Amino acid sequence: MIPEWNPQGLIPPINEHNPAGMDRSPYQVDLVAFVERFAINLDRCAILEGYLSHRSELHRMGMIEGFQWLDGSFTENIELSDQRSPRDIDVVTFTFEGDEFYDCLQPDQLRLLGATWEDQSFIKNQFKVDFYVQSLSDAPERLVEITSYWYSMWSHRRTKQWKGFLRVDLAPRQDQAAIAMLKARKKELTHE
Template sequence: MIPGFNLSGVLPPYIGPSPAAMAGLSPYDTTMNEIAERLGTTSERAAILRGFIALRAKLQSLGIIDGYQWCAGSFCEDIENSEGRSPRDLDVVTFFTRPQRVRESAAWMAFVAANSVTFDAAQTKATFRCDAYFVDATNSLPSIIDQVTYWHGLFGHRRISHMWKGMLRLPIVSDDADALAHLDRVWP
């Protein structure tokens, strides 16, 4: 469920009476269709979401289906009203396990190199309008904890004001076809 924006125009960092209640903490579980319905409110946002859906389709075609994504940044804010501009992209962190065929380190490195349009941040941003980063759950637990801490710290706050804000979380495999159909109906 995506909560409404708070008075500062961001997703709240938690819902309910206390941030100590784990069930009410960001990132909020959602679906691709809910993101499209709630945040695909302009043609610019719809274009960004189409890019995100294309990135997700590419990941799935490569066999990356086990995991989830955090969505954050100005796309997940009421940036049009707070700063008078459209979002430029969608910040995405993908937490995943490697496909079985590329579990070994050498195979994984070759796989990433062969699919740089998906894994290279600059190419991914240009192709999919996503500022995309990846956390490989095959890594050691301390490495994963460091990555989760980093990304939550970076995307859980506004850069300039340091305001605490919420994020969204969705599975890599979701209702993307429904989301795309919604966008095509509303923003053909």
């Protein structure tokens, strides 16, 4: 379940009724529920289309095991707090793919993984995704270091407000249902 936005327009970082419990950020949610919750206007639908399209590209190259952390202004009620629509969605993909996986990819596929600043800019412009990837097969020390980095970066706004973020499975089993949900929502929003 995705917690409701708090009065500041943020996902709470913890369950306030059980602050020491495991029900906390990153909240694990299914992809369809994520789309249903955040496809609330046409700008957000365009970002979701880009995000789902980028996921499809990852799946096409064989990246299907792992999970994604989702964050940024997209997961906030930025329309309320900053009177603007989100511009993109922030995504870190944690995958089990190791060096041998990357060695087999073509340059156009590598570009979709954001290896360079130029590639990251391409992904952001093409898919509306601020994208990063982290291998879960890295050395344990590196994995703890980089996970701590992302958690500390994403658990606060630039204004230092503490906030939560979300986790979805990388496997493609819900993608078609999420795409159908998004199409239906866009149709509803267009006819309102």
